Amino acid sequence: MTTAPATLVHPMSKYIREDRLPWIYCPGCSIGIATGMIVRAIDNIGLDFSKVVFVSGIGCSGRTSGYFKTGTFHTTHGRAIPFATGVKIANPDLEVIVVAGDGDLAAIGGNHLIHACRRNIDMTVVCINNWNYGMTGGQFGPTTEHEKLTQTSPPPIGNMEHPFNLIKLAASSGATFVARWTAVQVRRGITSIEKGIKKKGFSFIEIVGACPTAYGRMNKLGEGVDMHKHLLEVTDIQNGLPPHEAEIEYDKRIVCGEFVDIEKPEYTDVLKQMHAKVRK
Amino acid sequence: MPRREIFTMGDIACAEGAISAGCRYFGGYPITPATEIAEWMAVRMPEVGGAFVQYEDEIASITSALGASWAGTKAMTATSGPGASLMMESVGLAVMTETPVVIVNIMRGGPSTGQPTRGQQGDVFQAKWGSHGDYQIIGLTPASVQEMFDLTVRAFNLSERYRVPVFVLADEVVGHMREKLVIPDEKDLKLVDRKMPTVDPSDYLPFKPGDDLVPPMALLGTKYQFYATGLTHDERGYPTDSDEVQIELITRLSEKVLRHVYDIIDxxxxxxxxxxxxxxxxxxxxxxxxxxxxxxxxxxxxxxxxxxxxxxxxxxxxxxxxxxxxxxxxxxxxxxxxxxxxxxxxxxxxxxxxxxxxxxxxxxxxxxxxxxxxxxxx
Amino acid sequence: MSRYEIRIGGFGGQGIVTMAVVIGESSSLFDKKYVVQTQSYGPEARGGASKSEIVISDEEIDYPKVIAPDVFIAMSRAAYLEYVHGLKENGVLIIDSDLVNVESELPQGVRVYRVPATRIADQEVRSKQTTNVVMMGAFAAITKAISIDGLRHQMEERWPKFVKINHLALELGIKAGEKALAGES
The missing domain is CATH 3.40.50.920 (Rossmann fold)
Known part of the structure; x- marks a missing residue:
């Protein structure tokens, strides 16, 4: 009798709903890499995964929550943060992670983002910035650069608007931990996500990625591999740089690093103090 | 708390009804003529170990209440017409994800900003059909301060029982009038809590209904893992574009309410x-x-x-x-x-x-x- | 008592709504009557028109608002002009005599009582904020629609830090009410 060859088990598969694979993402997309960063960060910390909650909104990145094997929510467009805030306040023992795209978080959900930063509720937001609305076929969004081409910013001018710099937005809104990496700085990204999760406060981590199918194709940026190679080339690591200097320009320079790591009273902690004082 | 008699406003009776029903989460945004509910909750929620959170808008207010509900807390929001209009998106999400939540609308003059301090009953159809798609909700209509309390308790019970958003639709006069309110002894109140799963976690199908068409609801942070989505989903909670699943789900979401009209209608x-x-x-x-x-x-x-x-x-x-x-x-x-x-x-x-x-x-x-x-x- | 309707009109900041609430509380919780209290107000927190209403009855109250008041307490000229014609025939009109004059014809049989509530609060109680308490005392003395014990009790419950000053305001209001009653015009 011969023993069957041992099946190879991916070390992160225990965190993933394998019955939902293959995922919906295109070849060359960065969202799978970002998902891998998140589970590795959780694995490194050794969190009880049943106490981790994932909330996402709508869009390609919005589908991420559904692949994690724990309590997961796919809410409506832009509303991941308010949903997650309700979860965290109702049960502060839960570790709440929001995974969402740039359009979801900074356009339709932009108001919730800045107010959550200000409120300082303990959660970790991983924003996968792919420069456009991917799921609907590539329209310009709040991070699309000026004059870049998308389905709704056609030639001869391209995007008539100007993008948000999400690091500046989160930092100036009061987030207590703010970092940016591209999808190719995987180890650094994992470390920042770990720090974000451990931080008692609002953490915002931008993962700059590639959408070869829509944005890459329309702007002639090459295949997924070319775009990721490019991200590596233009990355400028500047840990500790003041957040207002964390520039991002796809063609030339993407400043990466950890830019904010401050302490201030966290909402659920303050709520506990309120309870203690009121019920005395 | 033992039985109490107070002379109070409909809005406050509503807030007290919620607290008596076990509500421990209120997400809201100031708006006339529902503001008194928020103000009362801001003081009372911490006293009972709950949370009052004031949000940036009504969209966040209701959506956060859905999150709190999944974390195992009875949750509500309160607003008036302009806020109710903003909330309609998450009413649909609550219907689709079968999330218990109570939404109070102290109805004022509309459309648009209308007459903030004056009452109307213009949002009754909105409550039923305001979000897109086909669905059923429950809508209760109090006519006195006492009923603001009683029907708010009932709203929570129905919401928990059927995992459906329940509206309390009061006109401004009912919300702002003062009358005597009898708050019953808490042991005389009949409270309903949502059904929870009892099966082995590996066998748990989060959207597989019981005979009453209502699926047991697992809570976050327990041994049960699940995916809840606003997309059409099968019994596992997984998205699908199958016609059969869509028909089955949408029919069940309506039927779980309509089959129980004998219990709901008042x-x-x-x-x-x-x-x-x-x-x-x-x-x-x-x-x-x-x-x-x-x-x-x-x-x-x-x-x-x-x-x-x-x-x-x-x-x-x-x-x-x-x-x-x-x-x-x-x-x-x-x-x-x-x-x-x-x-x-x-x-x-x-x-x-x-x-x-x-x-x-x-x-x-x-x-x-x-x-x-x-x-x-x- | 069959349905008895009270309307109070003035401007924001006079305590018009609070007055109605205390009368309502007292009548409901102390005198054990059926009571509904309502109000209407504009967007201004101070200075705008303010109106509050109380319906008292021995039976359950159906329509919650005042239809034709048995008593109208006018604490501003604007309120007087707006609401005086709604007063029931043979009804009671109580005016803050420094702020309101009887202008134009009144509904038939209306009895007018003049109470300088603002002046009493300002000069005798030395707290303008007690104007509404003075007026409540006068109202109770003139109409006997609510018990003075109930008012006193309710004010102690509501403002435990201001018991002394409110008792003084209430007593002076009662006296002013009795005086107005004696010199009925």
Whole structure:
């Protein structure tokens, strides 16, 4: 009798709903890499995964929550943060992670983002910035650069608007931990996500990625591999740089690093103090 | 807490009802004439170990309440028309993810900013059909300070029982009037909690319904893992674009409410036994109608009232039976006619007479009396 | 008591709504009557028109708002002009005599009582904020529609830090009410 060859088990598969694979993402997309960063960060910390909650909104990145094997929510467009805030306040023992795209978080959900930063509720937001609305076929969004081409910013001018710099937005809104990496700085990204999760406060981590199918194709940026190679080339690591200097320009320079790591009273902690004082 | 009597406002009675029902999360945004609920909750929630959170808008307010509900807390929000309009997106999410939540709308004059400090009943249809797609919700319509308490308790119970958003639809007069409120001893209150799964976590299908069409609801942070999505999903919670699954899900979401109308619908029959004219009313106009009925009866007219304490799901059968009992039906509403159309749909061919009043002052008792006399002479 | 309707009109900041609430509380919780209290107000927190209403009855109250008041307490000229014609025939009109004059014809049989509530609060109680308490005392003395014990009790419950000053305001209000009653015009 011969023993069957041992099946190879991916070390992160225990965190993933394998019955939902293959995922919906295109070849060359960065969202799978970002998902891998998140589970590795959780694995490194050794969190009880049943106490981790994932909330996402709508869009390609919005589908991420559904692949994690724990309590997961796919809410409506832009509303991941308010949903997650309700979860965290109702049960502060839960570790709440929001995974969402740039359009979801900074356009339709932009108001919730800045107010959550200000409120300082303990959660970790991983924003996968792919420069456009991917799921609907590539329209310009709040991070699309000026004059870049998308389905709704056609030639001869391209995007008539100007993008948000999400690091500046989160930092100036009061987030207590703010970092940016591209999808190719995987180890650094994992470390920042770990720090974000451990931080008692609002953490915002931008993962700059590639959408070869829509944005890459329309702007002639090459295949997924070319775009990721490019991200590596233009990355400028500047840990500790003041957040207002964390520039991002796809063609030339993407400043990466950890830019904010401050302490201030966290909402659920303050709520506990309120309870203690009121019920005395 | 033992039984208490206070003289208070409808809005505050609503907040106290929520607290008595076990609500421990309130997400809200200031808006006239519902602000007093938020202000009361800001003080009371910490006292009972709950959370009051003021959000950046009504969208966040209701959406956060859904999150809190999944974390295992009975949750609510309260608003008025403009806020209710913003909330409609998450009403749909609550329906689709079967999330218990209570939404209070203290109805003011509309459309748009309308008359903030004046009442109306213009949002009754919005509550039923305001979000996109086909679905059922539950809508309760209090007419007194005591009912603001009682029906808010009931709203939580129904929401937990059927995993469906429940609206408390009160006009501004009911929200802002003060009357005596009896808060019952907590041991005399019947409270309902959502059904939780008992199966082995590996066998758990988060959207597999029981015989009552309601699936047991797992909570976050437990041994059960699940995916809840606003997308059409199968019993595992996984998205699908299958026609069969869509039909099955949408049918069940409606049926789980409609199959239990006997438990949900709440009407009061006032002097209807010998009536040949009936008034169908809810909220403040029903109070005017009660006076008009007394006065009309003193003049020998057999008139009575079907008072709706719940409007959604609509009491189709009761109204249909009423149609065959009486010669005429009068519907006074503080709007241009909403429930009137429902009455017309189910009580026809009996003539239905609408009294519109899209304004802060409801129909006066004398105005309804005149209408009764006019209809009586037909 | 069958349905008894009270309307109070003035401007924001006079305590018009609070006055109605305390009368309502007292009548409901102390005198054990059926009571409904309502109000209407504009967007202004101070200075705008303010109106509050109370319906008291031995029976359950159907229509919650005032239809034709038995008593109208006018604490501003604007409120007087707006609401005086709604007063019931043979009804009671109580005016803050420094702020309101009887202008134009009154409904038939209306009895007018003049109470300088603002002046009493300002000069005798030395707290303008007690104007509404003075007026409540006068109202109770003139109409006997609510018990003075109930008012006193309710004010102690509501403002435990201001018991002394409110008792003084209430007593002076009662006296002013009795005086107005004696010199009825």
């Amino acid at each position: 009407v009061e029959k006032y002097m209807l036994d010998d009536a040949d004219i009936a008034i169908v009313a809810y909220g403040t106009p029903s109070r005017s109608a009660r006076k008009a009925i007394k006065d009309a009866r003193a003049e020998g007219i057999n008139v009575g009232m079907l008072r709706l304490k719940s409007v959604w799901p609509f009491p189709e059968k009761i109204v249909s039976e009423l149609g065959s009992q009486v010669r005429h039906i009068i519907v006074p509403e503080q709007n241009m006619g909403q429930i009137y159309y429902m009455v017309r749909a189910f009580a026809a061919p009996t003539p239905i007479h609408l009294m519109t009043k899209p304004a802060g002052t409801p129909q006066l008792p004398d105005e309804i009396l005149q209408k009764i006399k006019e209809v009586h002479s037909l």
